[in-house]
Amino acid sequence: MTDQPDLLAQFSNALATRAEAAESAVVAIRLAHERHITGMLWHSGIVVASEQSLPRKDEFELVAPGGAVLSAKIAGRDPSTNIAILRPDAPIASPSIVAGAARTGAIALTIGADGTGGASARLGLVNLAGPEWHSSRGGLIDRRILLDVRLARREEGGPVFDASGSYLGMSTFGPRGQVIAIPTATIERIVPQLAKDGRIARGWLGVALQAVAVPDALRETADQSGGLMVMSVVENGPAAQAGILAGDIILSIDGTSAHRLRKIARHFGADSIGRRADLRLIRSGAVMTVQTTIAERHAA
Amino acid sequence: MSEAASRLAPAERLRVAVHAVDPRRRTALGKIIAEAGHVVVGVNDAAEVVLVDGDTPPGERRPVVTLGGADDDLPGVLSGNADASQIDAAIRAVAAGLVVRLPGTREGGFGAMRETLGHALLTPRELDVLAALAEGLTNKAIARRLDISLHTVKFHVESLFRKLGARTRTEAVAKASERRRDETITL
Numbered sequence: 001m002t003d004q005p006d007l008l009a010q011f012s013n014a015l016a017t018r019a020e021a022a023e024s025a026v027v028a029i030r031l032a033h034e035r036h037i038t039g040m041l042w043h044s045g046i047v048v049a050s051e052q053s054l055p056r057k058d059e060f061e062l063v064a065p066g067g068a069v070l071s072a073k074i075a076g077r078d079p080s081t082n083i084a085i086l087r088p089d090a091p092i093a094s095p096s097i098v099a100g101a102a103r104t105g106a107i108a109l110t111i112g113a114d115g116t117g118g119a120s121a122r123l124g125l126v127n128l129a130g131p132e133w134h135s136s137r138g139g140l141i142d143r144r145i146l147l148d149v150r151l152a153r154r155e156e157g158g159p160v161f162d163a164s165g166s167y168l169g170m171s172t173f174g175p176r177g178q179v180i181a182i183p184t185a186t187i188e189r190i191v192p193q194l195a196k197d198g199r200i201a202r203g204w205l206g207v208a209l210q211a212v213a214v215p216d217a218l219r220e221t222a223d224q225s226g227g228l229m230v231m232s233v234v235e236n237g238p239a240a241q242a243g244i245l246a247g248d249i250i251l252s253i254d255g256t257s258a259h260r261l262r263k264i265a266r267h268f269g270a271d272s273i274g275r276r277a278d279l280r281l282i283r284s285g286a287v288m289t290v291q292t293t294i295a296e297r298h299a300a
Numbered sequence: 301m302s303e304a305a306s307r308l309a310p311a312e313r314l315r316v317a318v319h320a321v322d323p324r325r326r327t328a329l330g331k332i333i334a335e336a337g338h339v340v341v342g343v344n345d346a347a348e349v350v351l352v353d354g355d356t357p358p359g360e361r362r363p364v365v366t367l368g369g370a371d372d373d374l375p376g377v378l379s380g381n382a383d384a385s386q387i388d389a390a391i392r393a394v395a396a397g398l399v400v401r402l403p404g405t406r407e408g409g410f411g412a413m414r415e416t417l418g419h420a421l422l423t424p425r426e427l428d429v430l431a432a433l434a435e436g437l438t439n440k441a442i443a444r445r446l447d448i449s450l451h452t453v454k455f456h457v458e459s460l461f462r463k464l465g466a467r468t469r470t471e472a473v474a475k476a477s478e479r480r481r482d483e484t485i486t487l
Contacts, residue, residue, distance in 0.1 A: 032373050033399075052410050055373030082410040134413040136485055144412075175411040175482065182410075205487045210480060213421035226421050231484060249424065261413050261485060268487060 018109055018165060019121035025095045026158050028063040028113035029072075029086070031055060036063070038113040038158035040170050045091045046195060048187055050157040050172045051077045051084040064092045067117030076194030080139025080202060082172055082182055083190045099184040100166025102129035102145045107163045108181075110147065110171050112155025119158075124149030126168070138202060138265040142189070145169055145181040203272030204297030205244075206237020211261070212249060214282065221287050227251045228258040242279075242292035249282040268294065314338045314395050317345060317362070320353035329353060329367075329387070336388035348395045351387065354380070365390045365400065376400040414482045420463045422476070429456040434473045 027047055028036040037054070039047040039062065047062065054060075054077070062072045070090050077084040102108075103126060110122040130144035147160065151171055160168040160181045169181035193200055209228035219225060227249040233240045250258045254277050256267055267277075273296045280289050316338045320326040329351055330340045341347050350362045355369045365387070368380025376394040378386055379402060390400045422430070425446075432442040439457065443450045457469070464479070466472035 032375070050410075055371055057371055057373070136411050136413050136482075138413070138485070138487075173409040175409045178409065180410070203487075208484050208486050210484050211416055211421055212427065213418070213423045215423050215425065226418055228485075229424060229427075231480075247424070259418075261415055264487070265413065265485075 015109065015121070015123060018161065019111065019119055021165075022109070022111040022121070022159065022161065023117070023119040024065045024093065026111055026113040026119055027065070027088075027092065028115045028117075028154075029054070029157070030061040030063065030115075036113065036115045036154050037156050038111075038154065038171075039086065040157060040159045041065075041092060041094050042085070042187070042191060043094055043097065044195075045088060045094060046075070046191060047072060047086040047088060047092075048157070048170060048191065049084045049086060050170065050182075051079050051082045052172070053153070053156050054084045060086060062086070062088055062092075063113065063115060063117055064088070065117055076198040078139065078190055078194055078200040080135055080137040080200060081141060081186055081190050082135070082139075083170075083187060083194065085191055085194050097184070098166045099188065100162040100164065100168050102126045102143060102162070102168045102181070102183070104129045108147050108149065108168060109161040109163075110149050110151065110155070110158060110179075111161065112152065112158040112171075115154065120152075120155060122149045122151060122155070126162075134262050134265055138268060139200075140186075141182060142185040143183045145183055146174075147171065147179045147181060149179050151179045201270035201273060202297045203268035203270075203275070203294040204237070205239040205268075205277075205292060205294060206234030207239045207244060208232045209250065209258075211259075214249065214251075218282055218285065218287070222251050222282060224251060224257060224259060226259050227282065228261075228264075238292050238295045242290050244279070244281075244290060244292070245283065247283075250279055251282065251287070252280045253277055268297075312337065312392070314349060314391060315341045315345070315347045316391060317341050317343050317347035317350045318353075319343055319350060319357060319360075322353070325353050332384045332387055333391070336384065336391070338388075338391065349376075349391045351391065363394045365394050377402065411482065413485060416479065416483060422460070422463060426456055426460050426463070429453065430460060430473065430476050433457070433460075433469050434477075 027039040029039045030036050039049045042048045059073050072086040072088040075085045075087045106126045108124050108126050112120040114120050125148045127146040127148035133141050133144050160171050162168050167184045169183040174180040208231045210231050212229040214222045230246050230248045256263050272294045275294050277292050277294050316333045318329045333340050350364045352366045356364050364374045365376030366374050367378050376390045393400050439453045443453045460472050464472050464475040466475050
């Protein structure tokens, strides 16, 4: 026998202590049919949640740490970064939040709300910490954080902590059930704008686009090898009003080649609203230019 | 009617309340419900299911099937132009305690804007051929539909296989639909 402390027991106790403390960091957001998702307590009494999983309602019931039930109103949602915020009717104490930097291979403790005022915990690694990326809805996410952890639907939207208890971000589901974190930096950037305006303004044409190769016969006239084919046009949207048709292949928008999706996405920031945009496109074998006016995108 | 069937029939007849702001819609939906063999009851009467055109009135506690409502967390969610058979199926399912959703509403997850590399991008013609493949058409039928030669169809199919990294027609259709799901952007 030695007096050496058992490292595994220490590790386990440390995790359990962290999970217990994290109870004060989450709320349950009640949905219909006895279900819930998790909300993350943020600065100044705001609750942050995963936008994609929050039903389109104005008001929700929350279960605060300890089990008190109160109601909260949606104060803003941004599908482009998957962040929604709610304002509870009565104040809930916010924990102190320190942003942590995700490192590949580092431990990630993912916390969810259990629905009765307590927390549930998941242990995994940061599977991959990468550079910034653009979501399919055009939002800029400050870092790519993939987590090596399973997550229940009810746990989505909770905080992800690193080993020192700093916030790596908010857990959410990526494509094919992959678990990712929306970085704390992104939440810090988006929440104040959402709290002020209720939304993140973005430009909108009202089209769904898919990248296609320009047919060989038109490559010379088009002077590029790829474009974005219009798959659908939203009725009465700016594109529809300008006469854009499904099947048109957009080559460039105001001179920016439609080849580069990210550049195009940047073209549709808040400052684009109301601006005229020239769309160079291929329609029935001819290259033409159509003028549109960028409108404001409304919540999906 | 057999004894068993007559015993079953009343159980399948549901009491349905119809809520629609537009009186013409209310009449049309009531007709669909009645023709499906259910009983249309008043908005405030006891009902197994409430069929709502658009958004649900606040405080509704009974199981709701919405047609195009913004709340996607109700037991039944259909689009505004759902047909009579879909409405009937949704009402029966919701009355039986099931949840009804349109396909494609909750798949995906929050993903990145993905880009296929230039040389693997499909041409509009290849997309036409792909749509025909997805319908299970033979090369000959595709040639007829698109008014191109059989030789050209084979050329396009081979090119599709190469660009999508598929070995069979089914695999090509599956990979293309996955790509479409991941790479469609909305502006």
